[in-house]
Amino acid sequence: xxxxxxxxxxxxxxxxxxxxxxxxxxxxxxxxxxxxxxxxxxxxxxxxxxxxxxxxxxxxxxxxxxxxxxxxxxxxxxxxxxxxxxxxxxxxxxxxxxxxxxxxxxxxxxxxxxxxxxxxxxxxxxxxxxxxxxxxxxxxxxxxxxxxxxxxxxxxxxxxxxxxxxxxxxxxxxxxxxxxxxxxxxxxxxxxxxxxxxxxxxxxxxxxxxxxxxxxxxxxxxxxxxxxxxxxxxxxxxxxxxxxxxxxxxxxxxxxxxxxxxxxxxxxxxxxxxxxxxxxxxxxxxxxxxxxxxxxxxxxxxxxxxxxxxxxxxxxxxxxxxxxxxxxxxxxxxxxxxxxxxxxxxxxxxxxxxxxxxxxxxxxxxxxxxxxxxxxxxxxxxxxxxxxxxxxxxxxxxxxxxxxxxxxxxxxxxxxxxxxxxxxxxxxxxxxxxxxxxxxxxxxxxxxxxxxxxxxxxxxxxxxxxxxxxxxxxxxxxxxxxxxxxxxxxxxxxxxxxxxxxxxxxxxxx
Amino acid sequence: xxxxxxxxxxxxxxxxxxxxxxxxxxxxxxxxxxxxxxxxxxxxxxxxxxxxxxxxxxxxxxxxxxxxxxxxxxxxxxxxxxxxxxxxxxxxxxxxxxxxxxxxxxxxxxxxxxxxxxxxxxxxxxxxxxxxxxxxxxxxxxxxxxxxxxxxxxxxxxxxxxxxxxxxxxxxxxxxxxxxxxxxxxxxxxxxxxxxxxxxxxxxxxxxxxxxxxxxxxxxxxxxxxxxxxxxxxxxxxxxxxxxxxxxxxxxxxxxxxxxxxxxxxxxxxxxxxxxxxxxxxxxxxxxxxxxxxxxxxxxxxxxxxxxxxxxxxxxxxxxxxxxxxxxxxxxxxxxxxxxxxxxxxxxxxxxxxxxxxxxxxxxxxxxxxxxxxxxxxxxxxxxxxxxxxxxxxxxxxxxxxxxxxxxxxxxxxxxxxxxxxxxxxxxxxxxxxxxxxxxxxxxxxxxxxxxxxxxxxxxxxxxxxxxxxxxxxxxxxxxxxxxx
Numbered sequence: 001x002x003x004x005x006x007x008x009x010x011x012x013x014x015x016x017x018x019x020x021x022x023x024x025x026x027x028x029x030x031x032x033x034x035x036x037x038x039x040x041x042x043x044x045x046x047x048x049x050x051x052x053x054x055x056x057x058x059x060x061x062x063x064x065x066x067x068x069x070x071x072x073x074x075x076x077x078x079x080x081x082x083x084x085x086x087x088x089x090x091x092x093x094x095x096x097x098x099x100x101x102x103x104x105x106x107x108x109x110x111x112x113x114x115x116x117x118x119x120x121x122x123x124x125x126x127x128x129x130x131x132x133x134x135x136x137x138x139x140x141x142x143x144x145x146x147x148x149x150x151x152x153x154x155x156x157x158x159x160x161x162x163x164x165x166x167x168x169x170x171x172x173x174x175x176x177x178x179x180x181x182x183x184x185x186x187x188x189x190x191x192x193x194x195x196x197x198x199x200x201x202x203x204x205x206x207x208x209x210x211x212x213x214x215x216x217x218x219x220x221x222x223x224x225x226x227x228x229x230x231x232x233x234x235x236x237x238x239x240x241x242x243x244x245x246x247x248x249x250x251x252x253x254x255x256x257x258x259x260x261x262x263x264x265x266x267x268x269x270x271x272x273x274x275x276x277x278x279x280x281x282x283x284x285x286x287x288x289x290x291x292x293x294x295x296x297x298x299x300x301x302x303x304x305x306x307x308x309x310x311x312x313x314x315x316x317x318x319x320x321x322x323x324x325x326x327x328x329x330x331x332x333x334x335x336x337x338x339x340x341x342x343x344x345x346x347x348x349x350x351x352x353x354x355x356x357x358x359x360x361x362x363x364x365x366x367x368x369x370x371x372x373x374x375x376x377x378x379x380x381x382x383x384x385x386x387x388x389x390x391x392x393x394x395x396x397x398x399x400x401x402x403x404x405x406x407x408x409x410x411x412x413x414x415x416x417x418x419x420x421x422x423x424x425x426x427x428x429x430x431x432x433x434x435x436x437x438x439x440x441x442x443x444x445x446x447x448x449x450x451x452x453x454x455x456x457x458x459x460x461x462x463x464x465x466x467x468x469x470x471x472x473x474x475x476x477x478x479x480x481x482x483x484x485x486x487x488x489x490x491x492x493x494x495x496x497x498x499x500x501x502x503x504x505x506x507x508x509x510x
Numbered sequence: 511x512x513x514x515x516x517x518x519x520x521x522x523x524x525x526x527x528x529x530x531x532x533x534x535x536x537x538x539x540x541x542x543x544x545x546x547x548x549x550x551x552x553x554x555x556x557x558x559x560x561x562x563x564x565x566x567x568x569x570x571x572x573x574x575x576x577x578x579x580x581x582x583x584x585x586x587x588x589x590x591x592x593x594x595x596x597x598x599x600x601x602x603x604x605x606x607x608x609x610x611x612x613x614x615x616x617x618x619x620x621x622x623x624x625x626x627x628x629x630x631x632x633x634x635x636x637x638x639x640x641x642x643x644x645x646x647x648x649x650x651x652x653x654x655x656x657x658x659x660x661x662x663x664x665x666x667x668x669x670x671x672x673x674x675x676x677x678x679x680x681x682x683x684x685x686x687x688x689x690x691x692x693x694x695x696x697x698x699x700x701x702x703x704x705x706x707x708x709x710x711x712x713x714x715x716x717x718x719x720x721x722x723x724x725x726x727x728x729x730x731x732x733x734x735x736x737x738x739x740x741x742x743x744x745x746x747x748x749x750x751x752x753x754x755x756x757x758x759x760x761x762x763x764x765x766x767x768x769x770x771x772x773x774x775x776x777x778x779x780x781x782x783x784x785x786x787x788x789x790x791x792x793x794x795x796x797x798x799x800x801x802x803x804x805x806x807x808x809x810x811x812x813x814x815x816x817x818x819x820x821x822x823x824x825x826x827x828x829x830x831x832x833x834x835x836x837x838x839x840x841x842x843x844x845x846x847x848x849x850x851x852x853x854x855x856x857x858x859x860x861x862x863x864x865x866x867x868x869x870x871x872x873x874x875x876x877x878x879x880x881x882x883x884x885x886x887x888x889x890x891x892x893x894x895x896x897x898x899x900x901x902x903x904x905x906x907x908x909x910x911x912x913x914x915x916x917x918x919x920x921x922x923x924x925x926x927x928x929x930x931x932x933x934x935x936x937x938x939x940x941x942x943x944x945x946x947x948x949x950x951x952x953x954x955x956x957x958x959x960x961x962x963x964x965x966x967x968x969x970x971x972x973x974x975x976x977x978x979x980x981x982x983x984x985x986x987x988x989x990x991x992x993x994x995x
Contacts, residue, residue: 023883067981067982067983067986068983068987069983069986069987069990070913107880135900136900136901139899139900139905140899140900140901142899143894143899146939146942147946150942150943150946150947151946151947157947158943158947161943161947162936162939162943165935165939166932166935166936166939169897169932169935170929170932173928173929173931173932174925174928174929176909176912176928177912177916177921177924177925177928180909180912180913180916180924181916181921183913184913184916184917
């Protein structure tokens, strides 16, 4: 058992212990959840220490047979991209425990148990190297989130929870069909083995076959990202979820889809990905602009942040489907950035909600006067989200736009509109919430940040600055892994039967 | 035919389970007449369970020495042993979940246990039969006991309706089966499955007539497995019958009927597979669609589970369509997975419904997680398994089935089936929504903790569901070895 197994097993142990704790003592559940998630965080930081940043490819490999027929292995490993996504999950879980400390009053034990189970599922998704195992974790992460939204959410929580479950399920059954199809063709679920077969030519897809397989995988991922027009579950789920649920959903769960596209779709089905790229890029750009425009007119803060996610995630997809080093680097960086800054925004909206019990922007105004620290912190998160230089999102957006410009300059122009629009809706939100005249009722219910609240938000702010000003800490493993993905995805473009000659020429020209 | 008037010892050994169960059933009837005081009558349940466990052991030991019995009328091969163990295990859980119910309804008679035992004897004969007449006899023993069980609470009009419907439609369907048997005998001169196969391989009989005979038999069996378009009876019968009986009917007789479907169609009708496959294909798709879309509309949980069982019959028919070893193994695994899952779900419904089955609406489950968290958690496991979420038995069941059909290049059936399972998630989630997301309603006021028998039934089913979901290889390996070739 190596460190990576421990990082995966710790949340599971945390979950199992959490369901055994007595219901009568909620404090025990809180303390256990915090302790368990902190231990997992420490273990995952260990990964960072021992991760060999110089080399691309999978590290900390574990491969143990699980089921003999069909041949399913418990195979996990980390690469330069998944490493950071795992860290994002393990880093945000303790913060979510902190912010739920007082706000969750009902069924405390179950809440923290589900949170830990969610962490287990998420970490598993990013580490699984066996397609079957990947699917298992993909579904396992669905169940706790369903309960988190459904039990502890707001008024329309049931509708949101069911919609969330069914959308994801509908996409993932097609992915399951594709996974089984691949198995019947290759007799293995091992992703590295399948890649190897593709590279040495033992496995070939006919053009139509490759396209259908790509679409089956892509649809499951696109729903999760979410890509316009499959995004409609997201505003509901985000708005209705409790704060911790929104944070985990926005910051980590959406990245499952992005990671899936990057890790599986591109290397496995390069020709189909390139054939579909123009369409996907158009959808991504529609998502960027549409998400921003809809965000602008939202009267509800959480909904505004949710639609801003649709916009931001459009950048990730745009970057990935530019098939350039900069585009991919930017996309992955943007995945992390969005995790940090949107996570922070949801967290801060949660703070406001705990004070005023309203998510309507009109219920606020002049909050900066009674709560100056909250205002400052919110401002930093806002500026990060709109991509101010020196803060994290700037780097990601810049790289995505640069990568996209190599592929298609008009796409870049349209996407850049999204950056401008994001400044509009975020600053307008800030203005309406924190400036203006403080109403009498508001000023009494607006204490400034407490120590616990500081503890949850401060790490996020530091990371925004760090990621925005010193990318060297984060970027080298990401770049190395992306170069490898591009390499895997490029090598066979020439070999595969031409799907569309024009696309092939463009791809070769790069 | 080598007339072996006096069967040898090993043949008795091979049908020991049936003998044990028959004797036990008769003894229970005898005790029913003799025992008058209530304390004595409490022995029926434990006695039946002991008999079933003895039969299980006998069945497992008989599987070590496979072979034919009684002039080749019965065959105790791996396939038969798998199903025999399965239906006997189903009987154990069904009885565990019934005792409390019968006590509650003040009708703890011995005949209930005897009927369950006889029904299982019938199912054992069905799964071991190597011959059409034996199949018919087994089917009748099982069905007639089931008809009576469905109407067990004879003062309850719903029970009467259920039993009458089941009996009339069931007899009608059995007549189809018998008519098919007669045709086959007329065409091939034999009722032995291997002889029929041989006759069809040489294709002396006209194909149209053989096809018609197969179709007639399929109608009879499709009724028993509640596959569309022969599913109309299932919702009414499951809703009207006592809850533990519904649970039993949805898995025991169904598993045995699937066993004969697999055996007859893969052995005897194997040579004309390309002709019956399209029919089974359409029935599979129709069952999934009808079951799932009708289940969405239901507000009564027993009715919902009835429609869900139609849909699940559809999934298993998908595996039959593959007409392969992997398909047969997948169907066997699925039936085992479904047995644990559905028995567990019905056991929780049995527990929850209370006297007179007052609380069987899905809305009544509101807030169960707050009053009886353990029972709610167990029902969650069963529902997730019915949806097919990984790490539960239902997931691997679906997985193996869709893998088998993709192996057989039936891509579209697999895709349609998988999409159906996404639709199914919706109605199972409604129960989860009620249990976890709604506040306790009036139905919670009179809810007591479950009794010991029910608890064992529920936990054992949940354990089975999870073990099959995490270590499916144990059962799948057995199923693959035992599957029909």
